[in-house]
Amino acid sequence: MPFADAHCHLDFEAFDLDRKALISRCESVGVKLLIVPGVARDNWGSVIKLSEEFESVFPCVGLHPRFMDKHKEDDLASLESVLCKYKQIVAVGEIGLDATIGDLDRQVYFLERQIDIANRFLLPVVLHSRKTHNLLIEVLNKKPVLHGGLLHGFSGSEEQARVFWSKGIYLGVGGVISYERASKTRKALSVVPLDSVVLETDSPDMPLSGGQGGRNTPLNIPFVYKEFCALRTENEADICRRLWLNVINLFGIN
Numbered sequence: 001m002p003f004a005d006a007h008c009h010l011d012f013e014a015f016d017l018d019r020k021a022l023i024s025r026c027e028s029v030g031v032k033l034l035i036v037p038g039v040a041r042d043n044w045g046s047v048i049k050l051s052e053e054f055e056s057v058f059p060c061v062g063l064h065p066r067f068m069d070k071h072k073e074d075d076l077a078s079l080e081s082v083l084c085k086y087k088q089i090v091a092v093g094e095i096g097l098d099a100t101i102g103d104l105d106r107q108v109y110f111l112e113r114q115i116d117i118a119n120r121f122l123l124p125v126v127l128h129s130r131k132t133h134n135l136l137i138e139v140l141n142k143k144p145v146l147h148g149g150l151l152h153g154f155s156g157s158e159e160q161a162r163v164f165w166s167k168g169i170y171l172g173v174g175g176v177i178s179y180e181r182a183s184k185t186r187k188a189l190s191v192v193p194l195d196s197v198v199l200e201t202d203s204p205d206m207p208l209s210g211g212q213g214g215r216n217t218p219l220n221i222p223f224v225y226k227e228f229c230a231l232r233t234e235n236e237a238d239i240c241r242r243l244w245l246n247v248i249n250l251f252g253i254n
């Protein structure tokens, strides 16, 4: 069964020197599906272009909270035009909240507008949430996503995991589960429904334990998978098949 990386920033500069070779290597180790989110208006073009060059790449477009100082009100209208024009886009993202960056009110505003857009275009959302899981739950209560979503880099409790899943939000599991200190998240991921989980790397960020300081790549997906399997009681073949189908179902890929 092949693997998917449900969240990797392959358009980022860190991959400028070997992007093509890396994507071929991913395919050869079985990582055959790469979901690449856009983070700001000026990188949507490169994400879309990547999806035209590589069959394994599927693009998303969104306005990420970390780049809030770049975003303008009329970027929301541009987002809609891009979604109209490029039918290969599989989600609105990366969007969300980040408490380590100022002005949460403005972040909430952009998040809510983008959830509206995703709902109108019948698309899922790809969510970023840093130290904001409870605020994100409040936003989703007020503004439900109608076509599912992914909370990437999940690092919350079992209770939060179940709340997100009840709202149609899959949990993105990455390198964080390889850290002993992430015991709350590891415990949550050992018991959440297998149907609610997808694997991701967030490359080039979020390395596995031991890889700190280096560049993360989708080649690490099989290692994330091993860590995840170690937390679960199901057999590995079932886990692998389920994780693949979850990505296919969430992003509507056929």
Ligand SMILES: [Zn+2]
Pocket (backbone or CB within 6 Å): 007, 009, 037, 094, 152, 202
């Ligand atoms: Zn990301």
